[in-house]
Amino acid sequence: MSAPRLALVLGDQLSFELASLRELNPERDAILMAEVVEEATYVPHHPQKIALIFSAMRHFAEALRQRGWRVLYSRLDDPHNSGSIVGELRRGLEQLGAGEIHLTECGEWRLQQALCDSGLPLVWHADRRFFCSREWFAGWAHGKRQLRMEFFYREMRRKHGVLMNADGTPVGGAWNFDAENRKALPRHTKAPAAAGFAADAMTREVLRLVGERFSAHYGSLAGFDYPVTHAEAEQLWQHFLDFALPAFGDYQDAMASGEPYLFHARISAALNIGLLDVRRLCADVESAYWAGRVPLNAAEGFIRQLLGWREYVRGIYWLHMPDYATRNAFGNTRALPEFYWTGQTRMNCMRQAIGQTLELAYAHHIQRLMVTGNFALLAGIVPQQVCDWYLAVYMDAFDWVELPNTLGMVMHADGGYLGSKPYCASGQYIKRMSDYCGDCAYKVSESTGESACPFNALYWHFLMRHRDQLRGNQRLGMVYRNLERMTEERQQALWQRGDQLLARLDAGEML
Numbered sequence: 447m448s449a450p451r452l453a454l455v456l457g458d459q460l461s462f463e464l465a466s467l468r469e470l471n472p473e474r475d476a477i478l479m480a481e482v483v484e485e486a487t488y489v490p491h492h493p494q495k496i497a498l499i500f501s502a503m504r505h506f507a508e509a510l511r512q513r514g515w516r517v518l519y520s521r522l523d524d525p526h527n528s529g530s531i532v533g534e535l536r537r538g539l540e541q542l543g544a545g546e547i548h549l550t551e552c553g554e555w556r557l558q559q560a561l562c563d564s565g566l567p568l569v570w571h572a573d574r575r576f577f578c579s580r581e582w583f584a585g586w587a588h589g590k591r592q593l594r595m596e597f598f599y600r601e602m603r604r605k606h607g608v609l610m611n612a613d614g615t616p617v618g619g620a621w622n623f624d625a626e627n628r629k630a631l632p633r634h635t636k637a638p639a640a641a642g643f644a645a646d647a648m649t650r651e652v653l654r655l656v657g658e659r660f661s662a663h664y665g666s667l668a669g670f671d672y673p674v675t676h677a678e679a680e681q682l683w684q685h686f687l688d689f690a691l692p693a694f695g696d697y698q699d700a701m702a703s704g705e706p707y708l709f710h711a712r713i714s715a716a717l718n719i720g721l722l723d724v725r726r727l728c729a730d731v732e733s734a735y736w737a738g739r740v741p742l743n744a745a746e747g748f749i750r751q752l753l754g755w756r757e758y759v760r761g762i763y764w765l766h767m768p769d770y771a772t773r774n775a776f777g778n779t780r781a782l783p784e785f786y787w788t789g790q791t792r793m794n795c796m797r798q799a800i801g802q803t804l805e806l807a808y809a810h811h812i813q814r815l816m817v818t819g820n821f822a823l824l825a826g827i828v829p830q831q832v833c834d835w836y837l838a839v840y841m842d843a844f845d846w847v848e849l850p851n852t853l854g855m856v857m858h859a860d861g862g863y864l865g866s867k868p869y870c871a872s873g874q875y876i877k878r879m880s881d882y883c884g885d886c887a888y889k890v891s892e893s894t895g896e897s898a899c900p901f902n903a904l905y906w907h908f909l910m911r912h913r914d915q916l917r918g919n920q921r922l923g924m925v926y927r928n929l930e931r932m933t934e935e936r937q938q939a940l941w942q943r944g945d946q947l948l949a950r951l952d953a954g955e956m957l
Contacts, residue, residue, distance in 0.1 A: 449545030451475040452518075452538050454531070457485070457499040458553050458844055460506040460720035462513075465571035466548040472514045476542050479507050480520035480534035482527065483659075488556070489838040492665035492807040493656050494672070495715075498841060501645075501652040501674040502719055508648075509676075518542065523655060531557065532564045539566070551580070553718075554845040555767040575720065576757060577606060583761030592863055593762065596621070599754030608753055609732055609746060617735075622750055623695070623743040630879050631700035637708045638689035642671030643678045664787045665804050665839065672715060672841065679713065679721035686711040687734060695744030699812045701795075701880035706802045710810045711748075714842035724752055751811075759850035762864055771849060774829050775861035776912060782831040783951055786818070791957055793900060794886035795876050796821060807841035812879065814840075815869055819856035823870055824904035825951060826911075829859035867921040870908055873899035894943045900957055907944025910937070 453466050455477055467477070481503065486496050500522065507517045518541060520527050520534045528534055535547060547566055551573040552558035561568060572579055586601065587593055600621050603610060609617045645653060649670075657667055673679040686694075690709040697709050716722050728749050735745035763770065785791040789800040799813040809818070814836070822832045833852045837843045854864030873890040877883045883890040883899070892898035893906070909916065909929060917926045929937070950957060 450542055452535070452542055452544040452547050453477045454535060454547055454549040455479050455506075455510075456531070456550075456552065456557075457481075457503050458719045459550055459573075460502055461575060461723070462509075463574070463723075464550050464720075465574050466550045466569075469548055469569075469571070472516070476516040476518055476538075476544070477507075477510060478518045478520075478535065478538040479503055480527070480531060481522040482520070482530050482534060483522065484530040485557075486522075486660065489834050490663045491660075491837075492804075492839050492841065493660050493663050493667045494665060494670050494807040495841045495843075496660055496663075497649070497652050497656045497667060497670055498672050498674065498715060499719060500656065501649040502721065504648050504652065505675045506720075522659065530560075532560055532566070535561075535564070535566055555763070555771075556845065559768075575724065576760060577602060577724065577753060578757045578761060580761070580764045583757075584765055587761065587765055592866075593758075594866065595754055595758045595864075598758050598761075599750060602753050602757060606753065608728055608749060609735070618742045618746070623746050624750075626743040627695050627747045628699045628879075629696045631697050631702050631705075631708070631881075635697075637702075637705055638685075640707050640712065641682050641685040643673050643681075645670060649674055663838075665807060669805070673721060676721050679716035682716065683711070683713055683722060683727065683730070686713065687730060691731065691734065691744055691748065692740045693744070695741055695747045698747055698810075699879055701798075701810075701813055701817070701876075701882065703794075703798055703881055703885065706806055706808060706810075708810070712808065718842050718844055718847065724756070728752055756847065759854075759864070760846050762850045762854065763846045770853065770860065771830070771833070773853060773860045775859050776826065776857075776915070778826040778828050778857075778859075780826045780828065780948070780951065782822070782827050782835055783825075783957075784954065785956065786835055792887040793821075793957060795880065795882040798882055803839050807839065809840070814851075815856055816871055816875060816879070819852070820869065820871055820875075821901065821904070823857055823868060824901065824908045825948065826908075827857075829853050829857040832857055862919075867919055868908075868916070870905060871901070872905040873901035876901065894939045898943065900947050903940050903943035904947055906937075906940040907948070910941060910944075 451470055453470050453475065455464065481500050507519045510517050518538050528537060545567065546569050548569045548571065550571050552561065586598065603616065611617055653667055653670060673682050690711065693709045700708060702708060713722060717724060731745050731748050734740045735742060786800060789797055789804055791797050795817050799809050799817040803809050833849055836852045837845060837848045850864055854860045855869060858865065858868040873883065877890045888899040889897050890899040893902035906929065909925060916922055947957065
């Protein structure tokens with residue numbers, strides 16, 4: 447009789463449909479799952495993120511046992527726990543007497559490389575939880591000097607027949623309705639109440655453990671209410687479909703004080719760890735559109751995030767790692783300010799976005815891109831430090847999705863490979879898309895002087911210091927023409943104000 451086989455299931459692979467599991471026999475083979483300190487601390491992950499993954503892992507392990515699987519489960523507080531995935535695999539092999547380890551492609555290059563270098567008898571399987579395989583994306587990208595998500599998205603729509611007419615044209619006559627997805631939130635608009643989930647005994651035990659072991663990590667455990675099972679994730683998804691998706695298209699870029707979720711789904715963490723299936727989500731949204739329950743700009747806008755952007759950034763990650771992680775096209779050298787970890791700043795927009803991040807391990811995409819990300823871009827923060835911060839503090843952040851979004855889209859550190867222009871903006875954008883400016887210590891109507899919004903002078907300072915690099919960008923042509931129309935005195939005043947703000951950052955002073 448041949449030796450049993452061992453399957454590794456990672457904390458972001460909590461799916462019964464993993465390709466590696468399909469190859470095994472529950473009557474003979476076994477599954478290994480492990481909570482290890484190395485994965486929880488290579489960046490100081492938010493305590494709620496650690497708690498989510500550990501609790502979801504424990505619930506998934508129990509569900510596997512109920513399906514007849516033998517599960518070797520290493521808890522973090524097991525005195526024999528080696529502290530690493532590779533170490534726990536060695537223990538599992540010895541315990542089971544297994545001849546080979548079956549595993550699905552990792553979501554992070556760092557961990558996959560460590561496994562490949564381990565010398566263990568590994569049998570790899572493709573991660574079929576995505577629309578697009580790594581190999582297909584590499585083929586699509588071959589020979590292209592720059593990649594554009596819009597063209598990839600169109601190809602994916604055609605390939606998978608999503609929101610397509612019978613004659614091969616896109617529903618509604620256009621490929622995207624992004625121009626209809628940028629409305630500011632009208633005053634007194636009420637967002638639907640967020641769906642939350644009470645912690646059961648298993649989750650409470652995990653929360654206690656995480657509170658004890660990771661108390662030095664930034665972020666609060668109080669109010670943890672994320673789904674930790676497939677059933678809870680399904681409830682969260684249905685809540686979004688029923689109450690938030692119809693308005694998602696109009697207000698997906700809006701921000702409001704005291705409204706962390708607005709009309710967003712809050713399902714990305716559950717999706718990224720395997721509690722939801724992306725094909726099912728896209729099918730549900732498309733069905734809601736055809737049934738007349740949601741407008742096209744909501745359905746298309748949501749599907750574009752999943753079928754387009756999510757698949758696109760994963761493809762770029764695996765196409766260019768590990769070199770992609772080191773890119774720094776602007777040559778940034780400034781350290782990440784301490785207030786990113788504390789939220790202690792006089793800029794209300796930054797205080798709101800960072801404060802809710804520390805409290806909830808959550809901020810939606812515009813808060814990440816146009817508030818915390820925009821400031822880091824304008825201030826010239828080292829891209830790798832910004833990436834580490836995003837990876838640490840957000841519940842849904844895994845390297846394959848976080849790194850291209852942050853390094854490429856937020857910081858433009860890849861020189862425009864992922865995005866055609868830097869997403870830089872003055873305080874006027876934040877004023878237009880939020881109510882943050884009304885309660886700020888700074889005046890968004892001013893650009894120079896001590897009371898002026900820091901985003902305003904830093905915006906022009908960024909454009910001036912990178913003029914040679916960016917003025918040829920067609921999408922910034924009008925911006926640079928506006929800059930050239932300014933008087934020399936005006937440009938000098940903006941430059942001096944920007945210099946003063948950056949010097950204060952370098953000195954560790956509060957802005």
